Amino acid sequence: MRKNIPLLLMGCGGVGCQLLQHIVSCRSLHSKLGVHLRVVGVCDSKSLLVASDVLTMELDDTSLTEVCQVKLKGSSLLTLGNSGQCKVFLNPEAMGKIIDVATLLGRSTGLAFIDCSASSETIGVLNRVVDLGCCVVMANKKPLTSSMEDYDKLLAYPRRIRHESTVGAGLPVIASLNRILSSGDPVHHIIGSLSGTLGYVMSEVEDGKPFSQVVKSAKSLGYTEPDPRDDLSGMDVARKALILARLLGQRIDLDNIKVESLYPEEMGPNIMHVEDFLVNGLPLLDKGIQERVERASSNGNVLRYVCVIEESRCEVGIQELPKNSPLGRLRGSDNVLEISSRCYNQQPLVIQGAGAGNDTTAAGVLADILDIQDLFV
Amino acid sequence: MRKNIPLLLMGCGGVGCQLLQHIVSCRSLHSKLGVHLRVVGVCDSKSLLVASDVLTMELDDTSLTEVCQVKLKGSSLLTLGNSGQCKVFLNPEAMGKIIDVATLLGRSTGLAFIDCSASSETIGVLNRVVDLGCCVVMANKKPLTSSMEDYDKLLAYPRRIRHESTVGAGLPVIASLNRILSSGDPVHHIIGSLSGTLGYVMSEVEDGKPFSQVVKSAKSLGYTEPDPRDDLSGMDVARKALILARLLGQRIDLDNIKVESLYPEEMGPNIMHVEDFLVNGLPLLDKGIQERVERASSNGNVLRYVCVIEESRCEVGIQELPKNSPLGRLRGSDNVLEISSRCYNQQPLVIQGAGAGNDTTAAGVLADILDIQDLFV
Incomplete structure (x- = not known):
């Protein structure tokens, strides 16, 4: 039985785009491991591109490749426009839609939020979606270095949180420390x-x-x-x-x-x-x-x-x-x-x-995603 | 909610006894992590000491400490005798009892077999219990270095298998390689x-x-x-x-x-x-x-x-x-x-x-056990 892991990516700069490329190029490997990474949405600071039906659909590999092309050119997700397969939402509407997706998937099939942004503002969303039953994987250091209050909320369910790539990129620093502890x-x-x-x-x-x-x-x-x-x-x-x-x-x-x-x-x-x-x-x-x-x-x-x-x-x-x-x-x-x-x-x-580089950092994020697979149905 | 992980330990020489001591001394730490390691049985090459009711009971910390004392003196588990809390089985009866326990717990609450022996003969049991839905954590290299046929059977459900301490003791070698892969x-x-x-x-x-x-x-x-x-x-x-x-x-x-x-x-x-x-x-x-x-x-x-x-x-x-x-x-x-x-x-x-030493090797096994917690109810 293939395990299905729905993902929502926040931040599609260098690391985020590299992650999408890794996901696409690892399809057959992950299939052998019995896992399918289903990207249901991608957002940047201004907008959200999301599958029309997050319960059954996904941004296919062509869309993901387009997202990378658009973002690496410095353009906005808006240029991708709406299609039968996916929709674009602008802020502040986008934020509400993200919470809708988290509510819908969080406690049913599970949903992993992937924070590859460099923003200090994702902590608000992350704390909400953790409460809604979602997992969080971060390359972004900011949510973990905010106040202790935010930190405690984010880590309320520690098994649902991974953040290897926040320290030493993909180097197995956090995983090793957690093992020791x-x-x-x-x-x-x-x-x-x-x-x-x-x-x-x-x-x-x-x-x-x-x-x-x-x-x-x-x-x-x-x-x-x-x-x-x-x-x-x-x-x-x-x-x-x-x-x-x-x-x-x-x-x-x-x-x-x-x-x-x-x-x-x-x-x-x-x-x-x-x-x-x-x-x-x-x-x-x-x-x-x-x-x-x-x-x-x-x-x-x-x-x-x-x-x-x-x-x-x-x-x-x-x-x-x-x-x-x-x-x-x-x-x-x-x-x-x-x-x-x-x-x-x-x-x-x-x-x-x-301990640096988009490739290594994104590889660390991807390893984290595979590492939480047992939390998904 | 506290997660309950039933364990059956095979091999209680230096590494096995050190593991039992680690389990006992980590009670409050693991409690904070929301996990309880419930040792339902311990066996050596000749006999099995098992909780009277593996669904509800366990070898308590006093019993586990006694097991270590007996084994480190070079005596047999037999000297511990039967009590209301636990029973001793001799081979070949012990082997049948192990399969009974695996059948009972494997697909219900889950059961982790911990192989800290140095025996080439555990592979038979391990392959059977994997089939019964159990997890396997090994410090023993022999089951993984037997024939490819045995290896394929053992790794039929790779997420249920951990063996960090087979290479470099507790050094995070296998975990890191698996992340890279x-x-x-x-x-x-x-x-x-x-x-x-x-x-x-x-x-x-x-x-x-x-x-x-x-x-x-x-x-x-x-x-x-x-x-x-x-x-x-x-x-x-x-x-x-x-x-x-x-x-x-x-x-x-x-x-x-x-x-x-x-x-x-x-x-x-x-x-x-x-x-x-x-x-x-x-x-x-x-x-x-x-x-x-x-x-x-x-x-x-x-x-x-x-x-x-x-x-x-x-x-x-x-x-x-x-x-x-x-x-x-x-x-x-x-x-x-x-x-x-x-x-x-x-x-x-x-x-x-x-990359050697009972303490480090047992710590690696314990980290593996905590690492499979999401597979347990």
């Missing part, structure tokens, strides 16, 4: 390099290159956000650290995390334009970083931008680490996480690999 | 050091110590089997390699794997007594290993005893590897696995950590 193995210490961008930057300055030059090459290689301060602020790493800390039971908010920014407040986005920062701000930071690199090196150490999580500690920033440790040896943009626990005490459990 | 990310290459014993041996001979001396210290440290040839034959690694290769879809048997033994046939257990091997056989192997170590070293490489799995290749033996690779850097008894796929192409996904 459910086996009663207490986690003492987590240290990780969870930003490919900052991993690249720190390993390049280690070789003596000026910080400003390294950041600029990272930007031209497409490793950074359009404004590199979005990476250098450490806030993206802080969100990942918060997700891990909350998984370990810490009841903290983003504000409670000590975050080291790699640029001073006076070079912030509200004060300096990005071009000004790159040309005039960045070079002023070279000497400070160089001195720290040299000081670390004289101790046989290297600098890494890491998150550290312990029982009542959650910090994000530069640390001096032994050259000859999994983190110290890290080169390029790989992520690495070291977990120390009762079982992994003398040597940590180490998970390392590509 | 279900997301349609094709695995091109796996290379791993999956024997803590051989990992220790290879990193010690790298430092110039004679092979014979290293094997003897490994034995005295308790790293090896009583007869170290059980490790040196490579057959334990070959079983792990076979499990991984079959997971990737290779339809092969143990006989199809090219296995390099670290001792020659004429020093085999049927020809030489273990004492004779240790005193007179082993030292004859020193020169050969030393020459290989030196040859590797002159190429900037080290020797590692690894498994290599590719599309149509599955081999186990010594390989020369770059000193500066995750495998080359491996020291001591840690396991490491490198997985290369479409998503992990430039750098492999690396999973590293303790």
Whole structure:
């Protein structure tokens, strides 16, 4: 008997479109696994494209491919228009329709909401649909890093929630941590390099290159956000650290995390334009970083931008680490996480690999979807 | 609502007893997770201790603790005798009773068979209980490395089977590979050091110590089997390699794997007594290993005893590897696995950590049990 998993995708940017492509290309594989992923709807920030009858119909592979073509061109879902097979709804009507779909499917066949957006506004919908019996799979970090109140609501039925791709893209970080926790193995210490961008930057300055030059090459290689301060602020790493800390039971908010920014407040986005920062701000930071690199090196150490999580500690920033440790040896943009626990005490459990990229992130989301299949009829 | 997972444990040696202790000590944690593990029976090779009424009763924590005390003293389950709460059955009657329990619980509340034995004879029971609707969690490699026919029967309902602790103890190797596979990310290459014993041996001979001396210290440290040839034959690694290769879809048997033994046939257990091997056989192997170590070293490489799995290749033996690779850097008894796929192409996904020990192995089994909870009512 083939298991049917209805999906509603929120966010069809790079990761969302890649996910749709993976779903289409995995049809025969999933069929062998006895699973069919039935996409009943796709939405972006403005509109929703939904199957005319969500109980029996779906957006077929041709429609899904069209969605990707339209979105990757930067157009709106609206251009797809209505057909016999599917309908388009605009906000605010779209939002009501999403809740209708969740109500209809949530408690009958089940429905998985897939959040591949980067929006902080999906948390409202997600909390409602969880209440309606739906599952949620997230690549979006924002819903998990909102207030503790929202977090508790979202995690009210923890088995229905998956979010591997929020930390280290598809790297099996969350799955592994959940395994350790459910086996009663207490986690003492987590240290990780969870930003490919900052991993690249720190390993390049280690070789003596000026910080400003390294950041600029990272930007031209497409490793950074359009404004590199979005990476250098450490806030993206802080969100990942918060997700891990909350998984370990810490009841903290983003504000409670000590975050080291790699640029001073006076070079912030509200004060300096990005071009000004790159040309005039960045070079002023070279000497400070160089001195720290040299000081670390004289101790046989290297600098890494890491998150550290312990029982009542959650910090994000530069640390001096032994050259000859999994983190110290890290080169390029790989992520690495070291977990120390009762079982992994003398040597940590180490998970390392590509921690960014649409392909890997979408693959992590897809693995999560397959992982919740037993919750569906 | 608390989810009830009935368990029947086969094999109560080191790993089985550790599992029972973990189950008892995790009561309050699992209660918070909304799960209760109800042990309805425990059996060893000779007898079965089972709750008087498997539908409503269980072996309580006092009984489970007694089971561990009795078994760790080397006594039989028989010494626990009958009580109002539970009954003892001897073989062959015990086997019939096990099938009765599986028939009763398999399709109603569900039942998980936990194979923590090291027996090649559990496959018969496991294949029968899978047919009766039961789940199976294994630390025992033998059922998965029997004939393809047995394997296909055992895996007839793949979602009901978990076996993380058959490879790398509790290391999240199988879970991670399954995630990669279900997301349609094709695995091109796996290379791993999956024997803590051989990992220790290879990193010690790298430092110039004679092979014979290293094997003897490994034995005295308790790293090896009583007869170290059980490790040196490579057959334990070959079983792990076979499990991984079959997971990737290779339809092969143990006989199809090219296995390099670290001792020659004429020093085999049927020809030489273990004492004779240790005193007179082993030292004859020193020169050969030393020459290989030196040859590797002159190429900037080290020797590692690894498994290599590719599309149509599955081999186990010594390989020369770059000193500066995750495998080359491996020291001591840690396991490491490198997985290369479409998503992990430039750098492999690396999973590293303790790959042996009753605590870690039992923790892996427990995580597997919690992982199948959605299959239970």
